[in-house]
Amino acid sequence: xxxxxxxxxxxxxxxxxxxxxxxxxxxxxxxxxxxxxxxxxxxxxxxxxxxxxxxxxxxxxxxxxxxxxxxxx
Amino acid sequence: xxxxxxxxxxxxxxxxxxxxxxxxxxxxxxxxxxxxxxxxxxxxxxxxxxxxxxxxxxxxxxxxxxxxxxxxxxxxxxxxxxxxxxxxxxxxxxxxxxxxxxxxxxxxxxxxxxxxxxxxxxxxxxxxxxxxxxxxxxxxxxxxxxxxxxxxxxxxxxxxxxxxxxxxxxxxxxxxxxxxxxxxxxxxxxxxxxxxxxxxxxxxxxxxxxxxxxxxxxxxxxxxxxxxxxxxxxxxxxxxxxxxxxxxxxxxxxxxxxxxxxxxxxxxxxxxxxxxxxxxxxxxxxxxxxxxxxxxxxxxxxxxxxxxxxxxxxxxxxxxxxxxxxxxxxxxxxxxxxxxxxxxxxxxxxxxxxxx
Amino acid sequence: xxxxxxxxxxxxxxxxxxxxxxxxxxxxxxxxxxxxxxxxxxxxxxxxxxxxxxxxxxxxxxxxxxxxxxxxxxxxxxxxxxxxxxxxxxxxxxxxxxxxxxxxxxxxxxxxxxxxxxxxxxxxxxxxxxxxxxxxxxxxxxxxxxxxxxxxxxxxxxxxxxxxxxxxxxxxxxxxxxxxxxxxxxxxxxxxxxxxxxxxxxxxxxxxxxxxxxxxxxxxxxxxxxxxxxxxxxxxxxxxxxxxxxxxxxxxxxxxxxx
Numbered sequence: 001x002x003x004x005x006x007x008x009x010x011x012x013x014x015x016x017x018x019x020x021x022x023x024x025x026x027x028x029x030x031x032x033x034x035x036x037x038x039x040x041x042x043x044x045x046x047x048x049x050x051x052x053x054x055x056x057x058x059x060x061x062x063x064x065x066x067x068x069x070x071x072x073x
Numbered sequence: 074x075x076x077x078x079x080x081x082x083x084x085x086x087x088x089x090x091x092x093x094x095x096x097x098x099x100x101x102x103x104x105x106x107x108x109x110x111x112x113x114x115x116x117x118x119x120x121x122x123x124x125x126x127x128x129x130x131x132x133x134x135x136x137x138x139x140x141x142x143x144x145x146x147x148x149x150x151x152x153x154x155x156x157x158x159x160x161x162x163x164x165x166x167x168x169x170x171x172x173x174x175x176x177x178x179x180x181x182x183x184x185x186x187x188x189x190x191x192x193x194x195x196x197x198x199x200x201x202x203x204x205x206x207x208x209x210x211x212x213x214x215x216x217x218x219x220x221x222x223x224x225x226x227x228x229x230x231x232x233x234x235x236x237x238x239x240x241x242x243x244x245x246x247x248x249x250x251x252x253x254x255x256x257x258x259x260x261x262x263x264x265x266x267x268x269x270x271x272x273x274x275x276x277x278x279x280x281x282x283x284x285x286x287x288x289x290x291x292x293x294x295x296x297x298x299x300x301x302x303x304x305x306x307x308x309x310x311x312x313x314x315x316x317x318x319x320x321x322x323x324x325x326x327x328x329x330x331x332x333x334x335x336x337x338x339x340x341x342x343x344x345x346x347x348x349x350x351x352x353x354x355x356x357x358x359x360x361x362x363x364x365x366x367x368x369x370x371x372x373x374x375x376x377x378x379x380x381x382x383x384x385x386x387x388x389x390x391x392x393x394x395x396x397x398x399x400x401x402x403x404x405x406x407x408x409x410x411x412x413x414x415x416x417x418x419x420x421x422x423x424x425x426x427x428x429x
Numbered sequence: 430x431x432x433x434x435x436x437x438x439x440x441x442x443x444x445x446x447x448x449x450x451x452x453x454x455x456x457x458x459x460x461x462x463x464x465x466x467x468x469x470x471x472x473x474x475x476x477x478x479x480x481x482x483x484x485x486x487x488x489x490x491x492x493x494x495x496x497x498x499x500x501x502x503x504x505x506x507x508x509x510x511x512x513x514x515x516x517x518x519x520x521x522x523x524x525x526x527x528x529x530x531x532x533x534x535x536x537x538x539x540x541x542x543x544x545x546x547x548x549x550x551x552x553x554x555x556x557x558x559x560x561x562x563x564x565x566x567x568x569x570x571x572x573x574x575x576x577x578x579x580x581x582x583x584x585x586x587x588x589x590x591x592x593x594x595x596x597x598x599x600x601x602x603x604x605x606x607x608x609x610x611x612x613x614x615x616x617x618x619x620x621x622x623x624x625x626x627x628x629x630x631x632x633x634x635x636x637x638x639x640x641x642x643x644x645x646x647x648x649x650x651x652x653x654x655x656x657x658x659x660x661x662x663x664x665x666x667x668x669x670x671x672x673x674x675x676x677x678x679x680x681x682x683x684x685x686x687x688x
Contacts, residue, residue: 013475013476013477014475032476032478033478033481034476034478037487038484038486038487038520039476039484039520040473040516040517040519040520042516045512047515047516047519049519065475066475066476067473067474067475067476067516067520068473068474068475068476068483068484068485068486068520069471069472069473069474069484069485069486069489069497069499069517069520069521070471070472070473070474070483070484070485071447071448071449071450071451071454071457071471071472071483071485072447072448072449072470072471072472072474072499072500072502073447073448073449073450073470073472073500073502073587073614073634073636073637085629085663086604086629088666102681102684103679103680103681106680106681107680110680294605295605295606295607296607298570298605324684324685325681325684328681328684352683353683353684355683356681356683356684360680360681
């Protein structure tokens with residue numbers, strides 16, 4: 001009998017989102033269908049630069065913002 | 074010849090000024106007078122602020138060809154000691170004057186910075202407003218002077234024509250054209266609140282000089298945007314028999330110049346001294362000029378020794394008493410303002426940062 | 430060559446285009462191309478996997494010669510605007526930031542105090558700060574001192590199409606400013622943009638007037654031509670209005686008949 005992988009729940013752009021424990025920001029981006037090239041990522045209001053996303057692990061309860069450039073004046 | 078700073082080059086927003094000033098201007102003098110009067114009324118109301126000059130010292134190491142205090146003149150030299158200064162100030166106060174312009178020649182041992190600062194302190198203890206027309210100083214000295222109670226500096230470039238400037242300033246510290254050009258900026262940097270500029274009309278092409286003066290004012294106004302600025306129109310009159318101007322300016326031309334400055338620079342104080350005739354001064358009051366000197370003496374000690382027949386720095390044309398001059402203003406429905414400044418506001422400007 | 434200089438950036442176009450309120454991304458892109466704009470504003474929004482077309486980065490970046498100027502819209506305080514600017518810089522790769530802070534989402538009037546505070550901080554961090562402000566000459570000078578790359582006073586309320594309702598104040602701001610003045614907001618028609626340029630504005634920022642027109646690319650082109658024409662007129666020097674009125678009774682008779 002093997003252990004069930006643990007799950008964590010985080011907030012992504014204000015919505016709850018469930019991920020495997022130990023997921024990185026890149027894992028999250030892949031999960032939501034972004035290639036990560038044209039988004040900015042923040043965890044708990046701190047900017048996570050693209051080069052740090054692979055090693056940045058998400059923790060239960062984290063607030064993640066994924067932002068893009070949209071139309072604006 | 075030295076290189077002029079970039080801000081003295083032609084800039085946007087001066088074409089109207091040029092057009093108004095030009096002898097073949099499409100604007101008649103009457104048209105300009107009407108526009109200038111309307112602007113003056115709107116911005117300054119029916120008022121005329123009044124001041125009087127007080128000569129602290131006529132010592133001078135400079136050889137300015139046009140000046141009665143040049144070092145080769147035979148005029149006896151003296152400076153006022155502080156007790157004499159107090160008596161002069163008291164005599165001025167009895168005439169109703171509370172806004173004084175202290176003058177010296179270029180920097181000398183007899184009238185150096187310490188002497189000037191002491192004199193400012195003395196004057197500031199008795200007058201509402203003290204301004205200074207003396208020698209160029211360092212920013213630190215201007216800061217000191219502002220601390221002593223000096224709120225305004227008058228410093229004329231005399232002419233912006235470098236060749237004429239070099240000819241006229243035969244010797245002495247005033248020969249340095251660029252240092253003088255930079256002096257108003259140093260004063261403002263040092264916390265002096267208002268700066269007065271001018272050219273001595275008659276020394277060089279008046280239109281060119283007026284245009285350069287306009288650019289200088291615009292540069293200062295943009296850079297030290299909290300500063301108060303004024304322009305004076307001292308004119309050498311050939312009639313007095315003294316120094317003969319190479320470029321004499323008649324009343325019409327001077328009036329046109331004053332109107333052009335008023336219309337182009339609605340917020341700038343325009344100053345006319347007692348060098349001018351009573352008729353010209355009365356006529357220009359309300360049409361553009363907003364500040365005038367009155368009851369002036371241009372000799373050292375002139376207010377307490379009225380019978381002294383020494384030669385002053387320049388000849389006074391309007392020698393009316395303060396009372397009779399004010400009467401003339403009131404007849405024109407203008408209010409003479411002796412105190413346009415509260416002593417409590419004296420002291421250096423706290424915001425001397427400049428726009429970049 | 431007459432070009433708009435902002436720090437080390439040089440733009441031959443003086444029309445800045447906003448990318449909001451367009452009916453589709455395609456129309457917006459066509460309008461950007463037709464406008465010849467080289468500086469284009471964008472806003473930060475949350476990623477939404479249901480609406481992949483919202484993401485304008487790649488389509489805009491594919492237009493040659495485009496620099497992005499993100500705005501801080503949505504921020505209602507200086508702190509929020511500073512955070513938005515830092516995030517935006519990560520994405521845009523450009524130092525330009527349009528500081529736009531409105532505490533009240535109904536009328537979208539810029540908050541001068543928060544805008545000043547945010548601009549001061551961002552200028553120190555090396556941003557090319559382009560604050561959207563009320564047409565207040567003193568505020569404009571304070572922002573200049575704070576190190577802003579330009580000031581962007583409103584012509585009239587944002588999206589109102591009231592044109593240069595603040596013309597008197599704009600005139601003072603332009604006259605007194607030593608940094609480029611860009612009119613932002615309120616412009617409805619190309620003639621108003623042309624007028625702003627004739628007054629001496631360095632550039633004009635337009636969005637709604639293009640986005641909501643019947644044919645945005647055509648309108649964008651019209652704005653580009655008007656801005657170019659206004660600029661040429663300003664550089665050439667515009668003829669003075671004739672006839673300053675003369676008084677009915679002579680004012681200068683005291684001068685005598687003259688020489």
